[in-house]
Amino acid sequence: MAVDTLTLTVLALIYIAVTFYLGYLGYKKTKSTEDYLVAGRSSHPVIIALSYGATFISTSAIVGFGGAAANLGMGLIWLTVLNIGIGILLAFVVFGKKTREIGQRLSAITFPDLMGKIYQSPPLQYISGIIIIIGMPLYTAAILIGGARFIEPTFNMEYTTALFLFAAIVAIYVFFGGLIAVMYTDALQGAIMLIGMSFLLVLTYVYLGGITAANTALTTMADMVPQALSDQGMTGWTTMPELGSPIWFTLITTLVLGVGIGVLAQPQLIVRFMTAKDGKSLNRAVLVGGPFILMMTGVAFTVGALSNVWFFQQDGTIAITAAGGNVDAIIPLFITQAMPDIFVVIFLLTLLSAAMSTLSGLFHAMGTALICDIWGRGRECALSLRANQCGLVVMILVSLVIAFVLPGSIIARATAMFMGLCAAAFLPAFAVGIYAKTPCTRAALWSIVSGTVIWFFWTAFVHVAEAKPLGICQMLTGQVTLLGAPWTVIDPLIIALPVSAIVMAVMQIQYNRMRSKPAVSAS
Amino acid sequence: MILGIPDLQIVIGYGLAIGLAIACIVYGLLNWNREGDEDGS
Numbered sequence: 001m002a003v004d005t006l007t008l009t010v011l012a013l014i015y016i017a018v019t020f021y022l023g024y025l026g027y028k029k030t031k032s033t034e035d036y037l038v039a040g041r042s043s044h045p046v047i048i049a050l051s052y053g054a055t056f057i058s059t060s061a062i063v064g065f066g067g068a069a070a071n072l073g074m075g076l077i078w079l080t081v082l083n084i085g086i087g088i089l090l091a092f093v094v095f096g097k098k099t100r101e102i103g104q105r106l107s108a109i110t111f112p113d114l115m116g117k118i119y120q121s122p123p124l125q126y127i128s129g130i131i132i133i134i135g136m137p138l139y140t141a142a143i144l145i146g147g148a149r150f151i152e153p154t155f156n157m158e159y160t161t162a163l164f165l166f167a168a169i170v171a172i173y174v175f176f177g178g179l180i181a182v183m184y185t186d187a188l189q190g191a192i193m194l195i196g197m198s199f200l201l202v203l204t205y206v207y208l209g210g211i212t213a214a215n216t217a218l219t220t221m222a223d224m225v226p227q228a229l230s231d232q233g234m235t236g237w238t239t240m241p242e243l244g245s246p247i248w249f250t251l252i253t254t255l256v257l258g259v260g261i262g263v264l265a266q267p268q269l270i271v272r273f274m275t276a277k278d279g280k281s282l283n284r285a286v287l288v289g290g291p292f293i294l295m296m297t298g299v300a301f302t303v304g305a306l307s308n309v310w311f312f313q314q315d316g317t318i319a320i321t322a323a324g325g326n327v328d329a330i331i332p333l334f335i336t337q338a339m340p341d342i343f344v345v346i347f348l349l350t351l352l353s354a355a356m357s358t359l360s361g362l363f364h365a366m367g368t369a370l371i372c373d374i375w376g377r378g379r380e381c382a383l384s385l386r387a388n389q390c391g392l393v394v395m396i397l398v399s400l401v402i403a404f405v406l407p408g409s410i411i412a413r414a415t416a417m418f419m420g421l422c423a424a425a426f427l428p429a430f431a432v433g434i435y436a437k438t439p440c441t442r443a444a445l446w447s448i449v450s451g452t453v454i455w456f457f458w459t460a461f462v463h464v465a466e467a468k469p470l471g472i473c474q475m476l477t478g479q480v481t482l483l484g485a486p487w488t489v490i491d492p493l494i495i496a497l498p499v500s501a502i503v504m505a506v507m508q509i510q511y512n513r514m515r516s517k518p519a520v521s522a523s
Numbered sequence: 524m525i526l527g528i529p530d531l532q533i534v535i536g537y538g539l540a541i542g543l544a545i546a547c548i549v550y551g552l553l554n555w556n557r558e559g560d561e562d563g564s
Contacts, residue, residue, distance in 0.1 A: 074528070077536040084543040093550070215527025239530035283554035290547020298540050 005156060008345055012155070015192075015349055016169060019185050019356070023173025026181025033383045036178030037109040037368055039275040043183055045284035050190030051183040052272045052285070053292040054357035056087060056263060057193065059146040062300045062354055064412030067327035068255060069304030070319040070334075071229070073237035074218075075251050076301040082260025083297050088289040091264055096273040096282045098434040103274035109383075111267035111365070112373035114274070115426075118433040119441040122377060127448055128426065129373030132267055133366055135421045137395065140362040141402035142414035147355035148403075150332070154348055163403060170356050171396050174363045175389050179275065182360045189353030194295055196350030199343055200335070201299045207338060208309050217309045224308075224318055237305045246489045253491040254416055254465075262419025262493065265426040268365035300331070307334040328411060366399070367392030413465065416491070424451035424496035428504035436508065438515060443507030451500025458492035465489075 030036050043051075069076040099114070108114035112132065116125025148163040157165070173181045208214035215238060222236030233245020241247040263269065276282050304319075307330060311322040314337075323329040335347045371391030372383070406414075428451070429444035459466045461473045461482045468480050481488050525534045 074533050075536070077533060077540055080540040081536055081543065084540060084547065088547055089543065089550070212527045216524075217527075219524070219527055219529055238528045238533055240532045279558045280554075280556060283557060284551055286547050286554075287551020290544040294540055294544040298544075 005154075008348065009155060011345055011349065012352070015352070018188060019169075020173060022184040022188055023177045023181040026173065026177025026179075026184050029180050030176075030178050030385075033385060033388070034109065035180055036385055036388060037372070038103075038271065039179040039183055041104060041275060042277045043275040043281065045276075045281040046288055047183050047187045048272055048276055048281060049285035049288035049292060051186035051357070051361075052269060053289055053296065054186045054190035054193060054353070055268060055272070055361035056083075056266075056358075057293070057296040057354055058143055058358035058415065059150070059351050059355045060142070060411045060415040061297055062197075062351065063146070063150075063328055063331045064415065065255070065259075065297065066300035066304035067323075067330040068412060069301040070307050070330040071327050072234065072241070072247060072251055072255075073239070074301065074305045075240045076255060076304075077298065078252075079256045079260055080294065080298040080301060082256060083263070083293045084290050086260055087263040088286060088293055091269070092273075092282050092286045092289065095264065095270075095431070095434065096276075097279050099270060099273040100276045100279070100282060102434055108274065110368045110372050111270045111426075112369055114270070115429065115433060115444070116373070116377075119429075119439055119444050121441045121445070124429075124441065124444055124448070125373050125377055127445070128267075129369045129377075131421070131425050131448070131452060132369040133374065133395065133398075135418055136267075136362055136366045136369075137399045137402050138406075139414050139418035140359065140366065140395075140399040141406050142411045143355055143359050143362065144399060144403040145406060146411045147352070147359070150348075150351055150355070163400065166355075167359075167396060167400055170359045170363060171392070174360050174367075175392055178385075178388075179271070179364055182364050183272075183275065185360060186357045189357040190292065192346075192353045193350050193357075194292060196346050196353075197295050197299045199346060200303055200339075201295075203339060203343065204303045204306055204310075208306060208313075214306055214309055217312075218306060221308060221312060221318070224312070226318075226320070237308055244486070246485070249486055249489040253489070253494045258416045258420045258423075258491045258493045261427070261497070262416070262423040265422045265430055266419065267369070267422070267426075268361040270430075271365065303334070304331060307331070307338075310334060310338050363392055363396055363399075366395035370395055407469065417459070417466065420491060420493035420496070421452070421455050424455040424493055424500055426451075427497065428501040432504055432508055438512070440508050440511035443504050443511060446507060447500045447504035450503045451496050454499045455492045455496035458495050462487055462495075463490070463492050466492075 034040060102118060103114055106117040108117050112125045112128035115128045116122055144163060144167055147166045148159055151157055151162040151166055152159045173185060205211055205214055219238045225234050225236060229247065233242035233247040235241060241251060307319045311317055311319050319330045323333050336344055368388055371388045376387060425448050429447045433439045433444060460470055461467055464481050467473050473482060474480055528534050
């Protein structure tokens with residue numbers, strides 16, 4: 001690497017020291033359990049926006065999906081459209097304000113607690129909590145792996161040490177400072193990410209001769225698309241894949257829709273809405289959130305695709321070939337080879353920030369789900385700081401164990417899987433819960449259960465990207481998948497979410513009709 | 524071909540992404556002091 005380890009270590013230590021200081025401020029401000037769980041419901045709008053954005057955008061979005069754009073082209077920009085349109089505008093304006101208002105009125109402290117209180121159903125709180133503590137450690141482990149894999153070569157550290165150290169640093173400030181510390185550090189990390197990605201965009205276009213020249217150069221490289229990709233429908237890096245081709249389905253259903261819609265029902269993000277003091281705070285947060293996300297995913301996807309031009313100009317090859325076939329290695333390779341030394345340092349801190357901000361939100365959401373929603377539901381002790389800190393430690397250890405057993409190249413896949421599961425399980429019940437006058441508990445339960453079961457079934461038996469490595473279908477039926485193309489490339493979310501939405505809608509309508517009938521017959 | 528990009532779907536994607544980010548700024552400014560939904564709930 002171009003930058004010497006000493007400079008990098010010193011800067012990383014300064015960054016960690018500032019992070020710990022913000023964590024300490026969070027600790028000092030944490031006077032009650034409500035402070036620890038929902039940041040006292042009085043967060044500043046800029047902190048809400050940066051915290052939401054930085055938690056939303058992990059290393060996966062920058063390195064994993066940036067690499068995917070280098071491989072599949074600029075069509076990924078449609079994910080940015082959904083990230084802003086759904087992940088910010090719809091999430092804050094339509095869902096956020098109602099969530100804040102209801103959360104405050106019902107004194108909800110976690111996402112499962114909110115669901116349980118809206119539907120007046122303890123089982124709903126348990127089920128939501130269980131889905132979180134089963135699904136979230138996988139995603140958390142993937143983020144941990146991503147962070148450790150990046151720390152390992154950068155600081156010449158052994159992988160196992162890097163994994164423990166990375167988890168420990170984040171765990172310390174989340175453990176002591178709760179959600180206030182999480183959000184303060186997220187804001188710092190979000191600001192670093194914003195600086196890093198701005199430099200990356202500007203320098204890339206400067207190096208490639210300007211916007212039009214760079215894009216035109218990428219367009220003329222269409223005949224260099226690898227045979228394997230063009231056989232599956234890829235037409236170039238500045239054009240969409242052939243409609244209905246396997247690459248089109250992967251791009252649209254898994255990457256764009258899966259991640260784009262999935263963000264709406266993520267427990268660790270929904271709890272951010274409950275930290276707002278009032279509706280004004282959320283309106284103001286939108287102002288920061290939209291441009292922030294544009295500068296994160298929009299830049300990662302654009303630079304990812306354009307890296308092909310840079311690698312071609314250097315040694316006549318495309319990005320994926322230069323990275324030895326490893327999609328996750330493209331962005332780091334481009335940064336270290338193309339960018340000036342000082343930027344390499346900024347970008348390394350950007351990646352560290354992206355990983356830490358997501359990780360801290362996940363640690364907090366899992367720990368509180370275990371204690372407030374499962375182990376201690378309805379008990380006074382569940383609301384003690386000590387109990388929640390114990391829950392946090394347990395879930396961090398579980399995530400660490402999973403991180404040791406998960407296979408490689410799991411980061412982007414695990415992100416899409418977790419977001420898909422959350423949307424399929426929670427989105428219809430959550431949407432109806434915050435908007436219906438009399439939401440039906442049975443409908444919510446069946447919607448969550450059907451969404452979860454169908455999602456798991458499609459993941460294990462149909463969607464080849466997961467069914468093949470899992471091997472469950474192969475073991476039980478002797479076939480890799482139960483169905484053939486094009487079903488094998490359609491993301492589980494595309495099947496499971498409509499099912500859970502239909503179940504929710506049909507049962508809610510029936511419930512509304514039944515409620516109106518007895519009122520007439522009883523009179 | 525717009526700014527070196529030949530596919531209108533990609534151009535529209537970029538236009539929408541930037542347009543939505545601007546919409547977020549406008550929304551935030553217009554509703555800076557507005558408390559919440561007007562339904563009173």
